[in-house]
Amino acid sequence: MKKLYKLLVFNILIAIVYSCSVKKDAFLNRNFHALTTKYNVLFNGEQAYQKGLEEIKEKHEDNFWKRLQIEPITFDDKIIPTAAVQPGSGFGESEEEEERNLTSFERAEDKARKAIETHSMNIDGYEKNRQIDDAYLLLGKSRYYQQRFIPAIEAFNYVIANYPNANLINETKIWRAKTNIRLDNEKLAIESLKFLLEVEENEKELPDEIREQAHTALAMAYQKTDTVQKVIEHLAKASEIFKNKEQASRDMFVLGQIYSELGRKDSARMVFNKLADNKKAPYRYRIRSNIELAKNTPNDSASIVVLARLKKLIKNSDNRKFLNALYYQAGVLEEGRNNTDKAVKYFQKSLNAKNNNDYQKTYAYEKLGNIAFNKENYLLAGSFYDSVLQVTSKEFDQEKRIRRIRRKNKGLTTLRKHEELVKNNDSILKLVAMSPDERTSFFEDYIEKIKNEDEERKQQILNAQNFGSSFGGGASINNSANAGKWYFYNTRALGFGKVEFEKIWGTRPLEDNWRLSDKSTIDDISVSGDDSNEEKVNPRYELSTYLDEIPTDKNEIDGLIAGRNEALYQLGLIYKEQFKNTDLAIKNLERLDKLRTDNNLELPISYHLYQVYNEVGNQEKAIQYKNVILNKYPETSFAQIILNPNKKLTEEKKEDIVLNKYKELYYLYKQNKFEEVVNEIDSFMPTVNNSELIPKFALLKALATGKYQDKEAYKKALEFVAVSYANLEEGKKAQEIIKRLNK
Structure with missing residues (x-):
């Protein structure tokens, strides 16, 4: 056995x-x-x-x-790409x-x-x-x-x-075709896949999975050749089979996107609506199809139905990770129906959604910026456009949309700078214009206001000192009889305390002196540890602190006036040329015309106001400023443009004389004959009615003045150039020198 x-x-x-x-x-x-x-x-x-x-x-x-x-x-x-196993590997390793x-x-x-x-x-x-x-x-x-x-x-x-x-021979052929597409051999891939579908189908019917894969691969190949109609054809055939739910849903979604790009909104809505209602499709494609459906819906009665559909999706807690896109698209629909306030709320909710991404945020910030811009709230619009640029990654930094926002925001940044300058200088000049009694009364009221605010802050600090005991802290921490009952171990008490805390303090970051929203006042309102009996007076409560800051020097006041006037002129040009806002352009230029104390800006102001009033159809005002130019400055280029708008201006022969004179004076400047340069320019310039070299003479005079006169005279001469020729290279150069002098 x-x-x-x-x-x-x-x-x-x-x-x-x-x-x-x-x-x-x-x-x-x-x-x-x-x-x-x-x-x-x-x-x-x-x-x-x-x-x-x-x-x-x-x-x-x-x-x-x-x-x-x-x-x-x-x-x-x-x-x-490298080989999976490198030469020499494997020795001495398990x-x-x-x-x-x-x-x-x-x-x-x-x-x-x-x-x-x-x-x-x-x-x-x-x-x-x-x-x-x-x-x-x-x-x-x-x-x-x-x-x-x-x-x-x-x-x-x-x-x-x-x-x-x-x-697996047919699947292998499809994979080979896909690989050829990656190698930019899309024509070879198309030929092999067409042979597979056309010839093999005549011999025996291919399985649905193979036909779906082949049509998808053909769509990829035709996409590389930019044959859009063929891409549409094969994506449609692939999505009709719908065997691979993931890929078929994706094919259908891409098909809808292509229809949308081509402006075939009806076809796009039909595809997205079908995909949104297809329960076999993955959930993310169904939700995104609803959003795309809203994108392709016109602003008519149909938008009400789609908006109601989006609101229903928003209420569904299962869609929390899609809320950023759902809120945004609901805002777009509300904006299309002229419900701007509702649209703004939706865009803000989109930004605050928990699951969000920076690229989505760029669209919400852009919409908020556009709404503020259309309402002529340019400062707020600029802050939103700033946010767009801050959250834009390098990957999308050169997109046409982002470049357009960057250009638009550049003008808004300049505008904000000038608006702030006007506001600041106006407030200072207003104080300068007050009588001593008016200044005293004004600052006494202000001091009383900040005292009340500081008292409120002190009271909040005192309230906060009892915060722990108010909710069961303090003595109970070391009390053995209350083991396990401490406030921070009690979730109900903790939740209640959090709500009460936010009611009193709002949302505060975890940092030192969190009780103070304004950290600049911390030294002013804290209790001093000094044992001295001498009472310290807060400088913020002293009247002299403010009165001493009011400028009294005439040159300094003149500088404030010149800076404000320059900013008003620039604002007028920005509103006129960049933003096409004729009302604000007129407002700033008219104000400058009333405030100016000399005639240096009368000509450019009159010409710009003539153009704006002509544009808005106010002929009475247009004629008024036209007459100023023709009567006072008949030999200037502005007058020639008005008289002969369709005729090109010819250069005057005496331009050569002016150029030679400029060269002569520049040579004197190089020889350090500064006073002579200034006197020569003063005597020569009245003889020149119209020349492109006038700004250069003005800058040369300012530079020569600074060489033999004091700093204030130098700055005043430069300010004249900066204001008179702000848009020219000479004006910008003068402005740069002024900034260096002020440092």
């Missing part, structure tokens, strides 16, 4: 050893290697491959503001250590290669292991996702050439 048992075991071992051979074409050998390949090596390879797909899915983030990629993967062109250093796709490739090397049964030119074609397909797909497209093509070609009757 024992001998029989030993003989049986021996025969089994012989059979196992015999079946391990890859050189014998026997039933046992074929099935042994097929089973070992499928359920051992390939199984582990497939697991690693699936893990790699999950990693790609997690890393890839779709930007639904732009057309989605048909294949949800982003290849980095900067990556130089298999586990090697695999630990490989990516998921590298492990999948390694397993596929191991299956081929270990279990391939190529006998007389024919592969007897039916799992080897699967191994080659896995090998090619793993290389594809590593961006090693040439080796991937080699693997796919080997299957197609050597396993023409394999079960």
Whole structure:
């Protein structure tokens, strides 16, 4: 009996050893290697491959503001693909250590290669292991996702050439076509896929999964060739099959986006509406389809239905991670229906949504900026446009939309600077114009106001000192009888306390002196530790603190007036030329015309007001300023433009004389004859009625003045140039010098 048992075991071992051979074409050998390949090596390879797909899915983030990629993967062109196993690797390392250093796709490739090397049964030119074609397909797909497209093509070609009757032959052809698309061989890919769909379908009907994959790949290929109509055709066919729910939903979504880009709003709405109602589609595509549906809805009765649909989605707590986009699109619809206040609230909610991204924020900030701009609240609009630029990443920094906002905001930044200058100088000049009694009364009222505010802050600090005991803190901390009942261990009391705290203090950051919203007053309102009996007087409460700051020097006051007048002139030009706001342009230029104390700006102010009034149709005012130019400045270029608007101005011959005179005076300036330069310019300039060199003479005079007179005279001469020729290079140069002098 024992001998029989030993003989049986021996025969089994012989059979196992015999079946391990890859050189014998026997039933046992074929099935042994097929089973070992499928359920051992390939199984582990497939697991690693699936893990790699999950990693790609997690890393890839779709930007639904732009057309989605048909294949949800982003290849980095900067990556130089390398082989999974480098030469010399593996020596002195265990298999586990090697695999630990490989990516998921590298492990999948390694397993596929191991299956081929270990279990391939190529006998007389024919592969007897039916799992080897699967191994080659896995090998090619793993290389594809590593961006090693040439080796991937080699693997796919080997299957197609050597396993023409394999079960996965059609899938392999599709993968080869996709790889060719990545290699910019889209024409070759199109030919092979068309052959697959047209010829193979005539011989035998292809499975739905294969047809869906082929149409999707064809759409990718035609997208590379910018053949939009073909992209639409194949995306539509792929989405009709709807076997792979994820990819089919994506194909349908991209199809809707293309329709929208082409202006075919009806077709886009039909696609997005169908996708939104398709319960088989992944939820994120259904929600995004509702948003896209709203984007493509005109401002008519249909928008009311879509808006109601969005509001219903907003109320659903399952949609919290989509609230930023839902709120934004609801705001767009409300804005389209002229409900601006509601739109603003929705845009603000979009910005405050918990799940948000910076690119989404740029659109909400832009909308808020546009609304403020249209309401002529330019300062607020500028702050919103600033926010757009702050949250814009480098990836989108050069977008046409962002560049347009940057240009628009540049003008608003200049405008804000001038508006603040006018406001500041006006307030100072108003104090200068007051009588001593009026100044005293004004600042006494102000001091009384800040005293009351400081008293309120002190009271808040005193209230805060009892904050702990008010909610059960203090003595109860060390009281053993109250173990486990401390305020901060009681969630109900903690929640109540938080609400009460925010009612009193609002939202405060965790920092020192958190009780004070204005940290500048901390030294003024804190209790001093000084033991001195001498009472300290807060300078903020002293009348002299403010009265002493009011300028009394005439040159300083003149500088304030000149700065304000220059800012008013620049504001008038900005509103007239950049923002086309004729009302504000007239307001600033008219005010400047009344405030000016000399005639230096009369000509440009009159000309700009003539143009603005002519534009708004106020002929009476236009004629008034036209007469000022024609009567007082008949030889100027402005007068010639008015008299001959369609005729080009010809250069006067005496321009050469003026140029020669400028060169002569500049030579004197270089010889340090500064006083002579100033006197020559004063005597020569009245003879020049119209010349492009006048600003240069003015700047040269200012520079010469600064060489032999005091600083105040120098600044006054420069201010004249800066105000008179603010838009010219000479005016800007003078302004730069003034800034350096003021430092």
